Amino acid sequence: MTHHYEFTVVRSARATPQTLFDILADGSRWSEWAKPLIKYSAWETRGPADDGGVGAVRAVGTRQFPTREMTTVHEPGQRHGYTILSKTPVQDYQAQVTLTPEQDRTRIEWRGTYESRWRAVGLAYRAVIKYVLTTLADKLVFEAERRDALDRA
Template structure:
């Protein structure tokens, strides 16, 4: 069995601006406030440039006893946030990117993509389904909390 690269894409819409969505996404310590109950604990292990959550930062996210460590590899305020998984999943070379595009309505299209190579041959399909479902729930929470924080109505689900 080959260990080919697996890719998934999740798309969500928020009524909040790209800068509001980005600020939530890039706040490693704040994930536990918006991503719960999926992420009940969050903190920075290392700050990046710009501090605290720019390139080179490592965030630790999860729920006891399972945590992931993610290193920020791209930080473009209001536009793109990318990270590499440094621990947890049975995969290697995991890259996650979140692209934010302004909508004519004033909201944001969120496109969250992940790619990885399964560590255990034959598990790629199962892992991609699980990770995609998890990320879809995160993206939905991100969109809802971003709009709630702006004082405008909820996004369509």
């Protein structure tokens, strides 16, 4: 029997959807804003259109043990989605970040799903991934607000 898991992290930023998207979509620079969680980031391939869009593969994490993620959704200023290609304890991991303008802020919804044959593994992975994505979302907000403040200055 396969167990299905979902999680959502919601944040709000005083930054434009485009700024947030630009940060998320540049897989080679995650290590600049997501340290110490992400110590290494690089493009394995920038995808068929050479733009980091659908089909692009980034490597993030550590140089010794990078996680390979492929872009599955690339809608500038709106949505960025990806799936994990690396071997993990779970199957069919999919995540999507949706950016929605709300007055003078942007709502960030980082939603993911995955499956596991073993309930204990699925629940343990949920705790880990929730921590990772909560931390990444907080760091994303900080970086986007920093960049927007620099652009306004």
